[in-house]
Amino acid sequence: MTENNNQLYVNGVSLSFGGTQALIDVSFSVRGGEILAIIGPNGAGKTSLLNCINNFYKPDSGEITFNGTQITKLPPHKIAKLGIARTFQHPALYTGLSTVDNLLAARHIHMHQTMVESILYWLGAQREEVKNRRMVEEIIDFLEIEHVRKATVGALPYGLRKRVELGRALAMEPKLLLLDEPMTGMNVEEKEDMARFILDIHELQDTTIMLIEHDMGLVMDIAERVVVLDFGRKIAEGVPDDIRNDPVVIKAYLGQEE
């Protein structure tokens, strides 16, 4: 995969909740245009790490830069504008809105019309609306969710909701996509579909993807590099084959005996 300059550097990040150390001096980088997986046992600090990148949590120390910009101090919406989109472990959608509206809502960072223009729905505003709808429809087509286009998101089954959430992240046209367990609670077929979508996004748009996932088989299949966390520390980093055979990783997952 060609390198682009959408690189993320995580440098010495630590985070604690009271006496609990969630992240201890974690450093790694995500190269532009790669798929990086973060793995680790439960409570290893994976989601906390994503939350630090989004700035939902403020790290106690360390810094994160994206594309040369220091983002540690920026509020989440500014980070989104820089091109970092994410999905959550449990879909966080507007449950009362339809799929289309959820996706359109994510387009707001690309909308430029003023309030007056939108109310009057003049040419510019109309053009922009059509453009955004077109973009959303392409995502709907891409993720094969045409049949739930107008359905209320709250009533959709879990697997589909996760797909809509991925769609919403895509609607932001992100440079870096953070996926927090995109395949939890899915059956084998849904997981395979999701893996296919992730690979397609990567291939088609050269988006940098960072994902957290528990299903080792899938991680090893789709990730180019893997970072392993355990009790807040980075214990390994490398290509899937090396990680699979790394004694430190095996110990973290299976305990001392192995």
Added chain:
Amino acid sequence: MDSIQTEILDTLPKYFMEQVAKYGDKKVAIRQKEFGIWQEFTWQESFEQIRDLCLGLVSLGLKRGDKVAIVGDNDRQHLWADLAIMSVGGTTVGIFTDAIPSEIEYVASHSESVLAFAKDQEQCDKFLEIKDKLPRIKAVIYWDTHGMWNYDDPWMMSYEQVQELGRKLNEEQPDLFDKLVAEGKGDDLCNLCYTSGTTGLPKGAMISHLNFISGVEAQIKLEPRDDTDNQVSFSPLAWIAEHTLSVTPHCMAGIIVNFPESPETVQQNIREIAPDLIFFPARLWENLTAIIQIRINDSTWINRTLYKLFLPIGYRVADLVYEGKKVGPFLSFLYWLGNLLVFKPLRSQLGLERVRTAITAGAALSPDMLRYFQAFGLNLIQVFSSTETAAVGTQHYLDDVKFASVGKPIPCCQMKISDEGEIWLGGENIFHGYFKDPEKTAEALSVDEDGVRWFHTGDAGYIDDDGHLIYLDRLVDMIELSNGEHFSPQFIEGRLKFSPYIRDVMAVGSPDMDYVTALISIDFENVGRWAEKNRIPYTTFVDLSQKPEIYQLILEAVLHVNENLPPSGWVKKFVLLHKEFDADEAEMTRTRKLRRGFLTDRYGDMIDALYSDKDSIKVSAVIQYQDGREGVVETDVHIMTLEEDKIS
């Protein structure tokens, strides 16, 4: 405008070109929903797509008589590919989208396909898996590029690449396409349709242009179809019916074919298009009644009230229609009102608002079901056909619907019953045999002295006095009686169960018996309600089942079924059982299928009595209660013998 001069229209591409000459870019030929909008394609656009693709296929080496496999959903590209292949003079081999690689391998290699169309990554991956086993196939052409960006196998080609080749060839030889179309002949094979045999490997039925053309020509005589008709193409194109309902009428009558956005959106898309003709298999119609009832129950009070108020009026009109009587002015007015308030909105909800002809096939629909849809103003007709008859055969005529029958032959088609009681269909629409299978062809196809091809359906049936075909059962499931006649237990049981008063039936007959009898178990709830309404006192199931009035009630149902049977298959005696068939007692399976062997043993005495001259039999059946205890019921069960004059 490229137009071709053809004296006789005997192939589908020739018909298609006639429509192109007629409508050009002034009229829509095809629609498909994409990105949430119905995209329209005129006849001219459609023609250019087909021409480029057709010549592209020629560039890839496709020749007259070659076979091309297609696997993919119903998309405009699928139809274009189909017509492009036919334009070269090739034969389309449809494969169902859910086929696994080994099935694709069998059909593609048995049919000797030289090229293949595979819609998308999913289907292409199947072909890649079996690439080594398909040496004949020169290229696999895909039309959905999702996920195909990084495939570098030169075996895979995109639709556009092939069309690009075609455009080049068209520049070099601008007359080639017209020439290819003009060279086509009516007897050329245009479709090799593999039937999913329940036993053995699938067989490829060879269908010619004239098979389709004669069948659809006859159908159009009964049910005119014109260029304003909308059809939604959702049945798999690998299935012959979709060719008879969409592709052929598209070429012959210029109907507009609408393709759904995706297989999951078919219901929504039907509703948006509101097609003029709809075909669902029987099971889907049954589902639909359930859906309507559930939705009505979930609806508002006012909707429920209106539905309850007007449904009986719908039924009354339906009955008059079936009896061929005139509907009076007052009832007409009420029905008009009901249509306005209930029936039309309901049909519209289901996308059936504009349907002139609704078709069902497969299992027999109960008269109740037909009546229900007729009450909504839907003329539901039954069709009996198969792949080998190009999906036309017999059907109900709109003014001549008979519940028990599968209608009369349509004008291109003849029928007869062989000496073995097998239904034979003959005519121009009958296929030309199974590809590379002379043995199976000889079993299924014969040509009489007039040169008419006859297909031996393998189904048992008979023709009634009005010329209607009554379908009984698969021939192999018919049971022989001692007098050499055959009957179908499933047919009798199925038809008797159409009566609301009958819960279960076992029809009895075997090679050592000379007539048919039945063990009938009444529907306690419905019969009980009927008894209360008619002031007939009763205590228990046993008591109710043995009332003479109830015997009379059931007798009517039995006589009604006998009316639709050949005399050899008439039920001559029956008993009303003192209990219901019970899965707990192993009389039925958990899915309520009769366990015939067990029942024949268990009711052996009763069956013996049915074939003697007794008029009742004492039964003492051991009954297992649901808590595990056992009890004994002793009673006399009457045997009802149908009098000769009543039978005939």
